[in-house]
Amino acid sequence: MRSKLPHTGTTIFSEMSGLAAEHKAINLSQGFPNFEPDQALRDRVQYHMNHGKNQYAPMAGVLELRQKISQKIQNLYDVVYDPSDEINVTAGGTQAIFTAISAFVFPGDEVIVIEPAFDCYHPAIELIGAKVVSYEMSSPDFKVDWDEVEKLMTSKTSMIIINTPHNPTGSILRDSDMKALISITLNKDIIILSDEVYEHLIYDNEQHCSILAYPALRSKSIAVFSFGKTFHCTGWKIGYTVMSSALMKEFRKVHQFNVFSVNSFVQHGIADYLADSQTYLSLPDFYQEKRDLLSKYIQNSKFKLIPSKGSYFILADYSQISDLPDTEFAKWLTIKNQLACIPISVFYQSKKQEKLVRFCFAKTEDVLHKAGEIIQSIV
Template identity: 45%
Template structure:
C-alpha cells in the first residue's frame, strides 16, 4: 500500500540553527554562547512563589483564556509605570501568551491573509519569515546595514505597496542589539499615517538598554500604539526562558483578533506560573529597572576579555548578544566557521547568516553574554587562542 504523499508547507526550512548549535555544543562539550538563554536561575522570590502556587489548591486547572486577571492588572500597572503612558485596559488590551513566540504567531495568524505583504527588517529572528508564510503572507525584506543595523526609513517607505498589511519591528534588535529611538518611531508614524498598515513590535529585550539610554517603546508613540501589537517576555525579564510566558498589548479591536487565534492555539498559559509572576510584579516592581545595571557589566566584561583577540566586536546598544567579525581569523563561510569554533575551540556561537532569508553572509557570528562571569571568562580564554 502506498503511503500518503505529504507536501510540506515549509520545504526549505530545517531545524532551527539555535537548536542545531546547542546540540552540537552538547555533543562537543563546548561552552554554549549560541542559544539565547542564561545559565543562572530566576530570582529566588519568583522560584519560591512558583513553589507556593504549585501547592495551592485550585491553581492546577485552566487559567482564563486571556490570562489571570490579577496578572493582567499587574502588567497594566507596570506598563504605565515604565513608559509613562495611560495603562492598557487589562480586560480588553492585554493577553497573556505562551511566550512572545506564541503571541507573534497569533498576531500573524489573526491579521495576515493570503497574498498580504509583511515588511521584515533583516537580519531578523528566524521565526518571522516562516510564520508569515504559514499564513499565506509574503515576507518583504528590507535590509539593515552593519555595523549599526539602523533602519533606512526611505527604503522602508519605498517597500510599501497597496498589499502591505503589517511591518515588523524588533527593538532592542536580535541579533545586533540595535535600538530604535523616539525619532525613529515618529518617522515610522509619519510613513504609516495615511495607510491601514499594522505594526507588530517585538520588544522582548525592552529592559536591556545600556549606557543610560531609554528603551523607546511603540506604546509611547500614540499614532503607532493605535495600530500596534506590542510583545513582551517574562522569560527574558526574569531569566526564565523555559517558563514560556509572554504577553501582547494592543488596542481592543486588535486584541480581540489575537484572542480569536490564541484560544485555539494554546488556549491558556500555566496557572501557577501566572500567579507567581503576579506576586513578584507586586512585591518587587523595580526588578525591570535593575536589568540594565545587571547586563551592562556582562557586556562590558565580555568585550574587555575579547579586546585583545582577533575578533572585531560590533557595538551593543541593547539586548544580550554580541556580534563579531572573524575576518582576521578565517575566510570560511559563517556556518562552517561557527561549527569549527564549536568543535575545535569549544565555544558554540550562532552564524548570523541564519538571520537572513537568503543566507546572506557578512562574516559575522553572534555570542550570547547572558551568562555567569565564570562562563564568559572560560569562553574568552578559549577564543583568545584563535
C-alpha cells in the same frame, strides 16, 4: 507528502546547541541564561502550585497579572492599557508573534521584515500564504533607512515587524526611528508588530523606545513581551501582548484556539513578583556588567567587536581570522575551539554574508571568562 515549509529544517539554535553538547563546548549560541531565576520568584510560583492554582487560567490571563502589567506599562511609558481587553498573557513571545500574524495577515498579503530577523517571523508569514518582503540592515551600525522601508510598501502590505532591542545585532530603535515609522505609516492600514522581549536589557543609559509610548501608533500597534527573557526563566514560556481593544478582539479569536490559556500557577507567581519594580529595573546594570566583561575579551582579540546597546547578544566580526562562510566558521569554532556561537547569515532571507557571529552573554562570570580566554586565544 506535501510540506507547507519545504525549505525549513532544524533551527540553527538546535543545531549549534547539539554540536556544543557533542564537543563539550561552551555554549554561547542559543539565547538562554545558565543561571536560575530569583529564588523569591520561584518561591511564589511554588506557593501557588501548592495552593490550588493548577487548573485552567482565564483565556486572557490571570486578572491580577494583567493588572500588574497595566501598572508596569503606565509607570514605564505613561500610558494606560486596560487589563480587561488590551492585555493578553501568552505562552511566550513566539506564540504571541505567531498568533498576531495568524490573526492579521491574509493569504497574498505582504509583510515587511527588518533583517537580520529572529527566525520565527518568516515561517509564520509563509504558513499564512503571505509574502515576506525583506529590508536588510548592514554592519556595523545596523540602522534602518525608513525612506527605503517606505519604498517597499505596496497596496498589499498589511504588516511591518520591528524588533527593539534587536536580536541578533544588539542594536536599538530610537525616538527618531519611531517618529519615522509614524510618518511612513500615516493614514495607511498597516499593522506594526513590535517584538520587545528584551525591553529591560538596554545599556549605556539608553532608553527603550516602546511602541506603546507613541499615541499615533496605538490603533495599529501590537507589542510583544517576554517574562522568560526578563526573569531568566525561558523554559517557562510565558509572555504577554498589548494592543488596542479593537485589535485584541481579533487576536483573541485566534489565541483561544491556539493555546487558549497559559499555566496558572506561574501567572500568579509572577503577579506577586511584579509588586517590586526593582525586579526588572535593575536588569540593565546586571546585564551590562556581563556585556562589558565579554566585550573586553573580544576587544583584546583578533575579532572585531560590534557594540551591543541591548538584548543579551553581542556580535563579533571574524574577518581577520578566517575566510570561511559564517556557518562553517561557527562550526569550526565549536568543534576545534570548544566555543559555540550563531552565524548571522541565518537571520537573513538572502543568507547575506558579513563574517559575523553572535555570542550570548547571559551567562555566569566564570563561563564568560572561559569563553573570553578562548576568544583571545584564536589567531
